Amino acid sequence: MPLRRPDILRAARELIDAEGLDEFTARKLATALKAPAGELQWYFGDRQAVLEAIAEDLMAGVGEPPPAGPWDQRLITLAHRLRRALLGLRDGARLFSSTFVTEPNTLLAGRTGMQILIEAGLPPDQAGWTVMAMTHFVVGHVIEEQSPRPELPADLSGEDELIRELAATVTADPARRFEFGLGLLLDGIRRLF
Amino acid sequence: MPLRRPDILRAARELIDAEGLDEFTARKLATALKAPAGELQWYFGDRQAVLEAIAEDLMAGVGEPPPAGPWDQRLITLAHRLRRALLGLRDGARLFSSTFVTEPNTLLAGRTGMQILIEAGLPPDQAGWTVMAMTHFVVGHVIEEQSPRPELPADLSGEDELIRELAATVTADPARRFEFGLGLLLDGIRRLF
DNA sequence: ACCTGAACACCGTTCAAGT
DNA sequence: ACCTGAACACCGTTCAAGT
Numbered sequence: 001m002p003l004r005r006p007d008i009l010r011a012a013r014e015l016i017d018a019e020g021l022d023e024f025t026a027r028k029l030a031t032a033l034k035a036p037a038g039e040l041q042w043y044f045g046d047r048q049a050v051l052e053a054i055a056e057d058l059m060a061g062v063g064e065p066p067p068a069g070p071w072d073q074r075l076i077t078l079a080h081r082l083r084r085a086l087l088g089l090r091d092g093a094r095l096f097s098s099t100f101v102t103e104p105n106t107l108l109a110g111r112t113g114m115q116i117l118i119e120a121g122l123p124p125d126q127a128g129w130t131v132m133a134m135t136h137f138v139v140g141h142v143i144e145e146q147s148p149r150p151e152l153p154a155d156l157s158g159e160d161e162l163i164r165e166l167a168a169t170v171t172a173d174p175a176r177r178f179e180f181g182l183g184l185l186l187d188g189i190r191r192l193f
Numbered sequence: 194m195p196l197r198r199p200d201i202l203r204a205a206r207e208l209i210d211a212e213g214l215d216e217f218t219a220r221k222l223a224t225a226l227k228a229p230a231g232e233l234q235w236y237f238g239d240r241q242a243v244l245e246a247i248a249e250d251l252m253a254g255v256g257e258p259p260p261a262g263p264w265d266q267r268l269i270t271l272a273h274r275l276r277r278a279l280l281g282l283r284d285g286a287r288l289f290s291s292t293f294v295t296e297p298n299t300l301l302a303g304r305t306g307m308q309i310l311i312e313a314g315l316p317p318d319q320a321g322w323t324v325m326a327m328t329h330f331v332v333g334h335v336i337e338e339q340s341p342r343p344e345l346p347a348d349l350s351g352e353d354e355l356i357r358e359l360a361a362t363v364t365a366d367p368a369r370r371f372e373f374g375l376g377l378l379l380d381g382i383r384r385l386f
Numbered sequence: 387a388c389c390t391g392a393a394c395a396c397c398g399t400t401c402a403a404g405t
Numbered sequence: 406a407c408c409t410g411a412a413c414a415c416c417g418t419t420c421a422a423g424t
Contacts (some may be wrong), residue, residue: 054318083238097287097290097336097337097340098287098334100340100341100342100343106350107356107359111355111356113320114355118355124355124358125358125362126373128358128359128365128371129365129374130373131362132337132370133330133373133377136330136333136336137326137330138333140290140331140332140334141326141329143290144290144329147291147292147293149293152295162307162308162311162317163304165307165317165318165320166303166307167301167320168321169307169318169322169324169325170325172318172321172322174254177322177326180319180322180323180326181322181323181325181329183381184323184326184378184382185330185377186381188376188377188378188381188382189377189379192377
């Protein structure tokens with residue numbers, strides 16, 4: 001019974017969720033699939049190919065046209081979907097950012113963002129650059145959000161005021177920080193019109 | 194003659210510049226330093242510790258207070274310095290984003306950003322969240338900017354219009370895309386006042 | 387033709403043995 | 406006390422040999 005692609009990807013995601021991206025190895029994946037060591041390369045190509053396939057899978061559904069409505073609301077929906085998609089897998093954002101996939105799901109996500117902005121009246125080049133900027137913000141945010149933080153020293157009373165505020169910022173609810181940052185970007189985008 | 198920390202870090206950066214982050218191994222570093230295999234762990238701790246030290250080094254100077262002037266210009270200066278710092282090493286942004294350093298250079302960069310915004314009149318929590326959002330954009334941008342892109346199919350005439358525009362966006366000058374995205378964010382930040 | 391597992395050339399890290 | 410190199414438990418990938 002040959003290994004089926006969905007089985008391989010599911011097993012890979014389980015491994016990454018369980019142990020993190022850095023612990024994910026092709027050999028562990030083969031073991032989990034009760035397959036010999038070299039089988040992955042035979043069916044799938046190298047380890048990087050597996051990661052790229054997972055990245056593309058993560059983007060499933062992100063680029064479906066959001067419900068009709070104001071362009072800014074539709075763009076916000078897209079940004080939230082992208083964040084959700086990346087959060088759907090441990091180290092998902094880091095994985096995504098270490099690939100450069102040009103497969104349907106990934107392309108559609110960018111395409112849909114551009115379409116929303118062009119329909120709203122933006123010239124295509126500005127639409128593209130805007131979608132890109134938003135994507136960079138979301139990816140950067142979720143990478144940080146998913147990265148394990150070293151336990152901060154409990155006693156910051158020796159530090160200056162600003163460093164304490166910085167520590168408070170980092171430990172604040174990431175969902176609210178995301179909303180805030182996305183709001184800034186959206187306010188800037190509105191000014192393009 | 195014991196290995197000196199600056200020598201270790203310089204050799205590590207040379208290796209990463211030459212072969213990329215994924216090819217960087219503690220053993221190659223030891224070989225480059227003409228040191229035995231286990232020496233790194235003895236002097237420095239594990240491979241991740243070397244990467245964190247490099248990340249902290251990359252941030253040197255970023256957080257120096259920018260020249261006096263309008264707050265938005267000072268913030269832009271900070272963003273440019275951060276981008277430059279990350280571009281200073283192959284895969285620098287990916288390296289930086291896979292660490293969570295709480296050392297002087299890195300903390301100072303965040304602190305200075307907050308200070309600029311607080312002096313401009315923003316409450317500390319908004320200042321922190323704003324700096325964070327800007328950092329996420331910059332890091333996300335440079336990760337993409339530094340990532341090797343697969344050669345796109347030369348002939349996109351079969352693709353639809355939007356996909357062609359998307360391809361044009363990705364291949365556009367990254368410095369100009371950066372300026373554009375940073376401008377969006379700044380326009381949003383100005384609306385906070 | 388398709389599959390596989392043994393083998394190759396590596397890893398990071400530890401720790402007994404040396405100085 | 407400080408250093409080191411041999412050894413351990415892994416890697417990703419290839420490719421001869423099998424079916």
